[in-house]
Amino acid sequence: MPPERKRMAGLREREVGELPPRHFANAIMASKGFVQSLSIQKRLWKHRGCINTISFNADGRLLLSGSDDRTVVMWNWVEEVPAFSFHTGHSNNVLHAQFMPFSDDRSIVTCAADGEVRHSQIGEGGRVTTDKLVELDFAFDLRGKDAVKLFKCKAADHFTADDIELFAIAIDPRKPCCFAVAGSDEYVRIYDARKICQDGNSSLGHPTEHFCPPHLIGENKDGITGLAYSQTSEILATYSHDNIYLFSREHGLHFNDIEVDERLLMDETGPLSFNRDKLPIPKAFKGHQNQRTIKGVNFLGPNCDYVTSGSDCGRIFIWRKKDGELIRVMNGDTDIVNCVEQHPSGIVVASSGIDNDVKIWEPGEGGNPSIAPVDKNLDIFGTYFFKVNEDMWLSSSSDSDGFIYNDDFDYVMELDDILYGNELGWVFRIGILVKAIIQ
Structure with missing residues (x-):
């Protein structure tokens, strides 16, 4: 049956009560037609600098954004108005801002280019209190004021033993005790919080798994700027100066009996001690550019049906996950798109980048032009x-x-x-x- 007839049949089933509205919406969001129908419907203006982070709250009513102007804005995105905004206290660009769960959206954690993590609490009457939470390589219990040092993420090469600069972290939705981190080298590292030591000198922590495309193992070039987990624990990693890759369990180096240590990275007596050609190759998503800023990466669709990312060319790229086909390219910024986020339940996508506005994408004719005016x-x-x-x-x-x-x-x-x-x-x-x- 042609896609249009399928949609019409689904619409009839929904109207007569044979198809729950949620299932109908999911079917629409998983369709190629949904992706191709997205256009800019709203623009949210208040920031006075690049917008480096956007995130919806749990029910999707609010959207949080952080900017080079060191403020965060809580948006009523439906009405296109800021519900609340405040200065974070950071002395440099805000790079990430997130609502804390179970806080009635009054607790916000931010990190910035000044190397600080700050916790802001919105009180009655709009009064904001902000605490500085030490440095970026710690974990925090917000019920107290003391940071708990978990581990340092070290390079696998024992000849340098450098700390890894961490650019991204993601929590496995199926196993919240497990999380992935990535940064200034080629590896996605998986940690299990239950297995991290906290006994002084032995608190370096050891990853339970490493992921890396075979051709990049040991190259240690430009690092990874963004991570995202799917509902089934697949991991997306966007590499600087390279592609986006999708890792599943079978791509793990430990799963393939390879230990990531000095023998893997460097062997003074000969070539690397494994055969790259025998390793499974992860699916790649190609076409975007990730060189100038720290890009995120994300899934779209109710079942993580699509992969999306911003690009240095100012466009949003959307690929179909199952085969890596590039489905849509949309102009989303006059310079660079850094963030693309999907609403937790609605047919809505938000994006941000170098421009001072957040763009809201929904199906339909564009409410605002997606091509910037000519200078x-x-x-x-x-x-x-x-x-x-x-x-x-x-x-x-x-x-x-x-x-x-x-x-x-x-x-x-x-x-x-x-x-x-x-x-x-x-x-x-x-x-x-x-x-x-x-x-």
């Missing part, structure tokens, strides 16, 4: 380009899906997917605007 300083350049290439634009045609075709010049470009911020991007952007005026 007036480039008007002369744009006019010149149009005069030189007038025949190209006049001979072009566009279809109902928003693609522009030109047989003479053999190109295809999707209107929502135009590169921004470089000369080529401006050329196509201005040309399309002129063509629209002529028509």
Whole structure:
């Protein structure tokens, strides 16, 4: 049955009570049509700097954002208004902000580029009290004021024994005692909180598993900037200067009888002590750029059906998880998209990046243009380009899906997917605007 007829059949079943609304919504969110129908419906304006972190509260009514302006904003995103905002006390850019569970959304933890973790408590009348919680390599019990040192994440190479700079952490939803960390080397490390020693000198901690694509093992290049767990404990890792990879249990190095130590990373008498070709290769998601900032990565869909990430080119990429096919590329920022977050239950996606606004994506016609306005300083350049290439634009045609075709010049470009911020991007952007005026 064609997808459109399936949707209509599902709609009929929902209306006559044969299909629960939640199941109907899940079916829609898992469909390719849902992904292709997303457009910017709302823009949330208040921050005065790049927005580095966004997260919904448990029921999705509120959205929390943190910025280079060192403030966090609690949004009523439906009404497009800030419900509450405050200065965090950080002396540098806020990189992550999160509601603490079971706190009635009044307890917020933030970390920033100043190396501090802060706990902010919103009291009656909007009064905010903020405590500094020591440094980033500790765990905290918010019921008290003392930090508990768990372990230092060390490089596996005993010749340097450097500490790993940690950029990402994620908790396994099926086993909350287990969590993954990643940072300045090539490994995703899995720890079990039940097995971490806290006895002074022996408190370094030992990962229960390591994950890494075979071709990157021992390379120690640019590290990992983001992690995400699926509902079935798969792990997404986005590598700087490389791709996004999906790891399952069978990709674990320990699972494949490889111990990550100095013999794996370096052998002075010969090559690495294992055969890369015999290791299973994780699924890769390709096309985005992750070099200039710390990007997150996420799943979309009720059953983690899709993978999504921002990119240095200012676009949001969405791949189908089961086969790695790139399904959609959307223009989401004038420079870089860092964060893409799905609503916990609704058909809503939020994104943020270098721009000062949070963008809310929902199905339907765009309530706000997803392509930024042309800079007036480039008007002369744009006019010149149009005069030189007038025949190209006049001979072009566009279809109902928003693609522009030109047989003479053999190109295809999707209107929502135009590169921004470089000369080529401006050329196509201005040309399309002129063509629209002529028509």
